[in-house]
Amino acid sequence: MMRRLRAAVLALAAACTPAAAQQAEDAVSFRIPVLPEIARHLDLLEAPAHLGLALENNGLSPSLSSRLRVLSRESAQIRAGILTYKERRGPLYRYEAGLNLSLGVGEASFTVPVEVDASAVAAGAVTVRIYPPLARLLPQEFIDRVDFKIRSLANVAAQRKMLAYLDRLAGEQRAKGRDREGLLEAIAFEAYNRAPAAAAAGPDAGRAEPLSDQVMLLLTLAIWLAGFPILLLVVRMRRKGQRPA
């Protein structure tokens, strides 16, 4: 509840500040240690929806409590939060992080600029900058906690897992003569296939099946469950009777 409240306060404050305030000193920065090999897949930053799906495909869901909703290639939503890719300038990837708040009589949206600076990826670091209004007034404890959360999500084991996954998919697509588009498509298809029950929205699992449809199965079972032990018993009885000559 407190986290939601803080996010709402953050977003509300964002609405009161002009976008021109995107100076580095107004940013809240998080430097994340990354594997330099991640550089091979940096272009996925232009498709945050697919990046989210790739994380989910590897059991690294961005949210444990809510399902990721894909709005477009550039835009993904978790609960009321929406992240949208805007543009790339060299190693800088720019996004808009939005929050849709339901106010009972309507909805209000607030956005905050976010950028990912991948210029130091070869040196093993990526910097995420968020430009909330009144950034300097944010308590350090809150910033530390966000940093802590980001680091715990982007730990080395998770990065290795993602790297191996993306390398494998990219390799498969290259072998088919396809590149980035093929990779994005493969991620999306795997995400769909991963949860067939949920995606298909068909009838629930566990529904009744008529007994008449299972007659052959019952017969087979009866043969095995009764026949095999009886066979063993018969063999045993016959062997028991055999004595050395």
Place this chain on the structure above:
Amino acid sequence: MIDSPGSSAASSAAAGERVAAIAYLGAIVCLVLARAALTHDLPLIITYAPHDDSLYVMRAFHLLQGEAFGPYDSRTLAKLPGMSFWLAGARTLGLPHQLGVEALYLLAGLYMLSGLARAGAGRLLRASAFALYVLNPVTMGADWLRVLREPLGTGLFVVQLAAMLHLLAPSRARPWPHVALLAIGFAFSLLLREDDRLLWGLLAAFALALLRAGTAWPVVLAALLAPAGGALLAEQAARAYVQTHYGLPILHDMSEGEFPRMMAAIRGIESGTDNRLVMAPQKTLQQLRAEVPQFAPVVDALPPVGRNTLSCRLQGVCSEWSNGWMPFWIKDAAAGVGSTPDLKAAQSYFGGVREGIERACGSGALECAHRGGGLIPPFELRWTRALVAALAAIAGMALAPDPYTVTEPPLLYNVPPRLGRAFHSVTMTDSYDSQVQAGATGAPEARAGANPFAAWRAPLAALLQPLAALVIVAGFAALLWRWALHPDVPESPLFWIAAVFFAFALLRLAALAHVSVFLGPFDSRIVFSVYSAALLLAPAALADAWRARRAARAAGLPA
């Protein structure tokens, strides 16, 4: 003095025996050291799981403070109390939980080795079986490192089987220590897991084996009465404890008392939804809302169904909540609306709802049918296909349980700091740092003391899993083969213990498959105990079959 040829051969045989004994001991020590090298960096994994890890730890936390299991809520008695007793007991003795579980597992394995030796198993066989057991992939996985019942239950299960083997093997040594260990392991296991009541089946199979093996009557009686009596006494003591603190002698309120009866009454209401995975359909709940007014607030407090629910994502039940969740939601909702402030009130409330349902059924307001009186309904033939699928799944799991091998221990735990501190305090783990967890000192880059052998765990597990599966299948087949083809070769203690074990394993797997038809699939940790014991006893079955074949040949019987 010149040795005669006979005495020279004898002394050379004695020297060979000494070398073999030393090599065997060396192999056992090396295996234990190899395990320590492979796993010493694996920390306790602290998990927020309010019906599992967190529940056991918080109950133990309260036990240590003399507050029984803590204030009553919908989860206090959702699991049997054994795990919390173990945690509190180990903490009182100053024994870290993880070390205790690990020590029990290793000592149980060594105890089994001594039993195998007493039963005449060769050193090579014992060392091979112990290698599989010590390097058991599941013991290097995430579920082994969590505060769960299965790792502890595995050690206890192996202790019981080892004690049985000692009692089956003829010896001049006194049987009472083994009887005592069997009784302790049996009695405690029955307080640990709800499905461990199946161990009564193990005891029955053991009784048959003792009688067929011609064991002396006093030993037979002691070996059966001590565990049975111990279990009944321990259960009564635990019930008395719960009654003293919570007012009623109920150890597990999901399967005892009024709650399962109420759920059975709900299941009996005709709603048009015929789904084995759903005992409380939405339509039924809406009917109940109107017909049993005291249940309406609970219905209103239940979480909505949908495609984003775990029920949908994990079990494919999207328009309802499946049985793996709904009973817990109902219990939680009843507590949430204040209907179950204590155990007595909870029993009274659930009993009242059940009576309300029965009245509505009796008056014709609800259309009802009897579908059993417990949480799990009686089996119907039309669920056969589901049962076969569940059996196949659980048999596959028993042959190769997913170990979730931990390659890199987690640096941080995603738990509230208060809960983390309770884990730290109860389990005495040294892998929890309150300051780091709270984010006060920044996230650590890496855990101190990296293990150079950590990278070996996953390849080793990948190598051992198929090998172990092959050994288990071969062991079971060898047991049947030996029984059918060599009836005239006297059964050895190895045969009896393998027969007792495999009979119990089949019973357990069948029972679990039956339950999973209604509750959905289990995690693979449910088979840890059977799998681990199979690693020791399947080789024993193979050795016994080989010996029987040789004995048959020597006696001129058909091989």
